[in-house]
Amino acid sequence: MAEPILELRNVTRTFGGVRATDDVSLAFMPGEIVGLIGPNGAGKTTLVNLISGFLPVSSGEIRYEGRSIVRQAPHQIARAGIARTFQIVQPFAQMTVLENVMAGSIFAGALGLKAARAKAVEALEFVRLAPFMDMPASELALANRKRLELAKSLAMNPRVLMLDEVNAGLNSSEITEALGMIRAIAERGITIIVIEHLIRVVAELAERAVVLHHGAVLSEGPVDSVLKDPRVVEAYLGNRFARRFAG
Amino acid sequence: MILDRTFLLKIAVGLALFALAAFSAFSLDNYQLQVGTSLAMLAVLCYAWNLVGGYMGYPSLATITFFGIGAYTDGIVQNLDQAIGVAWLAAAIAGAAIALLLGAALLRLKGHYFAIGTIATLEVAREIANNWDALTGGAIGLNIPIQMGSPEFVGRFFFLVMLALAVAAFLVTVVVDRTRFGFGLRCIRQNEQAASMVGIDVVRYKVAAFVLSGALSAAAGGVYASMVAYIEPKDAFNLVKTIEIPVMVMLGGMGTIFGPLIGSAFYVVLNEFVWANFINWHSGILGLIIVGVIYFLPGGVLGTRWPSAKGRMPMRARAAQPRTTA
Structure with a gap:
């Protein structure tokens, strides 16, 4: 069996007395699309922050390409090939889309300015933002800002891409288009972790899903079986619904 | 480096201006040389501030801290019977070293907190200079060997040295403006979190800019000290000056290669004019003019779209917004 590209071993993060991430162990394979779902406050974004080095882990280990990255700074992790998008988009507002x-x-991507420009144009064409290249990023509409985040991450030449709520706030046709792009990215061999609370997105996109609840892994496996797991239904809808659903 | 034709033209214009100033040194009288020297010095300080305050967006009020450190280093080294060039080099190195130490601590702060922290460095530095009598001469001040020669010769000499320093500061800015270092600083100004997420070593970039700025300011301080041949704490670590520097850059245009030059020139001319005509009301009138200019030209001379420089309010909001740090 292939080696996982990214592996979490007993990762825990506490904020005061709260265990925002509770003993999480997960493995991600090269080129797979994994859905990371869970109700609001389940600890999805905290987990992304831990992997990208934004927050230090309280205990446990995160391994990328066989090496521990828990002591590395965010920029080192980014350069090593783990890219992320932010739930709340964070463009450099005074720069153009291309910049x-x-x-x-x-x-x-550690490229010279000329090569960097070519790579950026390619990423923009991929997400279909090339016509807006010279526009200030602050003037883009929400759907396009999300694509800008995607293009920016792609230009980093990542091997793992974490998409934090990249579909939130988009309408149905925009989501369909975004899903197509994400699939095309995975076909390049990039591991994609889709953080979502829209079940639809995960159901259509991912082969495998991980459900977080109160910071811990509640259920993990093929998307269909995970979504039918009574514990998952309970976490999302409350136990009365879960009983009716199961009964 | 990305060098398009417009930018090359700008560099050429800048260098031509400096060359013109250098040639004029031989036809200026002493008063004009003195004004020219202080203009060149302010330009250096403005360029130094612009790296941190303009490109990186950190509102530093420590420029004069480094200026003073440079002045004292120069005085102390010259009093050890070292050549003037050695003393200037020592001043720049001292500025860089202290900027490295202070930057590592201060650059964790942002916005107003950073500004207040940098002001504190000035107050602390002045108190040290006031009380460390053995090294600095304390409140009495420090005498520095006077340069030999006629007043014209000495005046011209310091003018040309200060001008050379201004050229250096200009060229540093040109390089920063067009390389990945400057690109990274601009990213940091706009969104530090996003900057680290695209792989920018934010801490190192910030400290590097601060060190560069500290070295330039201290070099200017060193040359200044040799020129006036006497420094004292309240002159070397002057609070008003440290506030004037950012004001000048704002007048000219922050984060641009000409903003510091235009701003300092504008300010010096304004200052001389107001000083000559309203000696009693000098500070008050200058203050009002500054408030007025910043209110009506928030982006500075260079950051303003001149054709629409009337009905200002919406543009003011837009131009002011990018300058704040996240």
Whole structure:
């Protein structure tokens, strides 16, 4: 069996007395799409922050390509090939769309300015933002800002891409388009972790799903079986619904 | 480096201006040389501030801390019978070293907190200079060997040295503006979190900019100290000056290669004019003019779209917004 590209071993993160991430152990294979779901406050974004080095783990280990990365700074992790998008989009507002994406290819992609520009244009064409290249990033509409985040991450030449609620706030047709893009990215061999609370997105996209609840892994496995797991239904809808659902 | 034709033209214009100033040194009288020297010095300090305050968006009020450190280092080293060039080099190195130490601590702060923290460095530095009598001469001040030669010769010499320093500061800015270092600083200004997420070593970039700025400011301080041949704490670590520097850059345009030059020139001319005509009301009038200019030209001379420089309110909001740190 292939080695996992990203592996979490007993990762725990506490904030005061709260265990925001509770003894999570997960493995991600190269090129797979994994849905990370869970109700609000389940600890999904905390987990992303731990992996990307934004928050230090309280205990446990995160291994990327066989090496521990828990002591590394966010920029080192980004350069090593773990990219993320933010739930609340974070463009460099005074820069143009192209410059935003170039930031990704210059620093994480470690390219010279000319090569970085070519790489950025390619990423923009991929997410169909090329026509807006010279526009200030602050003038993009929400759906396009989400795509900008995607292009910026792609320009970083990642091997693992974490998409934090990349579909939140989009309408149905925009979501369909975004799903197509995400699938195309996975076909390049990039591991994708889709953080969502829209079950539809995960159901359509992922082969495997992980459900977080109160910071711990509640259920894990093929998407269909996970979504039918009574514990998952209970976590989302409350136990009265769960009983009716099961009964 | 990305160098398009417009940018090359800008560099050429800048260098031509400096060359013109250098040639004019031989036809200026002493008063004009003195004004020119202080203009060149302010330009250096403005360029130094612009790296941290303009490109990186950290509102530093420590420029004069490093200026003073440079001045004292120069005085102390020259009093050890070292050549003037050695003393200037020592000043720049001292500025860089102390900026490295202070930056590692201060750059964890943001916005107003950073500004207040940097002001504290000035107050602390002044108290040290006031009380460490053995090294600094305390409140009495420090005498520095005077340069030999006629007043014209010495005046011209310091003018040209300060001008050379201004050229260096200009060229540093040109390089920063067009390389990945400057690109990274601009990213940091706009969103530090996103900057680290695209792989920018935020801490190192911030400290590097602060060190560069500290070295330039201290070099200016060193040359200044040699020129005036006497420094005292309240002159070397002057609170008003440390606030004037950012004001000048704002007048000219932050995060641009000409903003510091235009701003300092504008300020010096304004200052001389108001000083000559309203000697009793000098500070008050200057203050009002500054408030007025910043109110009506928030992006500075360079950051303003001139054709629409009337009905200002919406543009003011837009131009002011990007300058704040997240």
